Amino acid sequence: MKIYRLILVVSASLIISCDKKEPLIKPDLITEKVLYDTDDPAIWVHPTDPSKSIIFGTDKDTNGAIYAFDLDGKVIPEKVIRNIKYPNNIDLEYGFRLNDSTTTDIIVFTEREKNQIRLFSVPDMKPLDDGGFPVFEDEKNLELRRPMGIGLYKNPDNLSVTAIVSRKSGPENDYLYQYQLVSDSLGVHAKLVRKFGKFSKQKEIEAIAVDDELGFVYYSDEGVGIRKYYADVKMGNEELAFFGGEFFKEDIEGIAIASKENGQGFLIVSDQQKGQFNVFSRKDNSYIKAINLGTTATDGCDVVTIPLGTTFTKGLFVAMNEQKDFYFYDLSRLGL
Structure with a gap:
């Protein structure tokens, strides 16, 4: 009987600990609202004037859009891409090579109802995909x-750019497909170069984040944990780590990688149902702490660790909020 009571006490304390929330950190600002359903952001840093940087965010609906916000959270109408059939996740890459003498920054996002991904140049917002690249065609x-989900990887050796794509449902193995974005005299194409990635068969896989510098891709197997693989196709398909599940209440969602020198930094991962974020070491993926940023039902997030203007002097963290908007935080306020 005494042992039974002890188990009850321990179990109750674990439940209380799981439900306990960290002190609230309020956002520096909240963006203007989109029409339907915010999902995933991507931060583009202006090459010469960081105060002119742009935050892109998906508005998920059958008549959805890719919104563009300035650092005051105001919509930039001329940068918004409309009439997208259920855009889901978005990622950004710098210096995509169009030809021997021309490069451009790009955004790539999934268009779920058309079973394809889209590619646009930044900041001029021109389509480079001839209407889209089909995915999972087999x-x-x-x-x-x-x-x-989608994450872009730029190989530091040959500067090639690949897109790693997840789907609404899939098999236990080879859940993700990786496509090389190739530019030639006929335009830009997407070439399938790899299938990889385990899936627990619980819930789904949406959030993908790629660490270009260290060469890793992380994704949220929403019901069980965070999985880690090499981003470079030539490095093979072995799972390098599977971690973090015990720190989440339920859905494991958006992943942002805060890069610092010498491989230091953080992975910031949304604990969707608890309304918090769990922070892990970028170097060894160990758990560091939880932070409460006041967002609700957060799917996607993104981060940069360089100063952006006078408000975000230590970097910027952006998180989706279910009230059709995004929350902006100076990175120093997260205690990272």
């Missing part, structure tokens, strides 16, 4: 072709 079941 799947006969249409439900296994619905793209959700």
